[in-house]
Amino acid sequence: xxxxxxxxxxxxxxxxxxxxxxxxxxxxxxxxxxxxxxxxxxxxxxxxxxxxxxxxxxxxxxxxxxxxxxxxxxxxxxxxxxxxxxxxxxxxxxxxxxxxxxxxxxxxxxxxxxxxxxxxxxxxxxxxxxxxxxxxxxxxxxxxxxxxxxxxxxxxxxxxxxxxxxxxxxxxxxxxxxxxxxxxxxxxxxxxxxxxxxxxxx
Ligand code: OGA
Ligand code: MN
Numbered sequence: 001x002x003x004x005x006x007x008x009x010x011x012x013x014x015x016x017x018x019x020x021x022x023x024x025x026x027x028x029x030x031x032x033x034x035x036x037x038x039x040x041x042x043x044x045x046x047x048x049x050x051x052x053x054x055x056x057x058x059x060x061x062x063x064x065x066x067x068x069x070x071x072x073x074x075x076x077x078x079x080x081x082x083x084x085x086x087x088x089x090x091x092x093x094x095x096x097x098x099x100x101x102x103x104x105x106x107x108x109x110x111x112x113x114x115x116x117x118x119x120x121x122x123x124x125x126x127x128x129x130x131x132x133x134x135x136x137x138x139x140x141x142x143x144x145x146x147x148x149x150x151x152x153x154x155x156x157x158x159x160x161x162x163x164x165x166x167x168x169x170x171x172x173x174x175x176x177x178x179x180x181x182x183x184x185x186x187x188x189x190x191x192x193x194x195x196x197x198x199x200x201x202x
Pocket of ligand 1: 194
């Protein structure tokens with residue numbers, strides 16, 4: 001796993017974003033997707049909002065439904081995922097001194113026709129979010145399913161920004177600095193699943 005951790009962090013430091021395929025196994029992808037569906041079927045998901053002081057639901061901005069993972073309700077597959085994240089946090093703290101202390105993760109479900117317009121993840125009033133992490137849970141994702149992640153990398157002085165398109169294939173993890181990198185989720189034509197979270201300072 002440390003190889004994946006190194007790949008992710010090297011990517012963040014050198015390119016502005018890091019990717020690791022098979023960060024979780026295909027059986028973990030299926031188990032987490034099943035768990036997500038089970039929790040959604042029991043009515044636990046809520047339309048995601050924007051902002052952190054006055055949260056409002058704006059479907060023209062983002063159309064996903066989310067459920068926060070909380071320690072009280074985690075099942076073995078969620079615990080396995082979060083403990084891998086814990087190891088990643090320890091690795092990052094040893095190698096980059098970001099002073100990460102905490103993390104928060106939610107499931108996200110995009111129904112066909114939904115998207116999340118270009119944005120930054122860090123709230124104006126709360127700068128504790130240092131790294132954004134998205135881990136996809138889509139088995140057999142196809143190009144026609146849409147829902148790609150678009151990253152907007154600022155160009156060097158005078159250069160145009162660069163758009164990077166990432167397919168949300170199951171098991172893939174993407175990481176970038178929450179306060180720096182603008183990004184968007186392109187419209188999905190097929191249900192799109194992920195676990196998304198933030199590694200935070202104290
Ligand atoms: C987010 C987000 C990206 C993705 O939830 O803030 O930008 O690919 N997600 O799901
Ligand atoms: Mn985001």
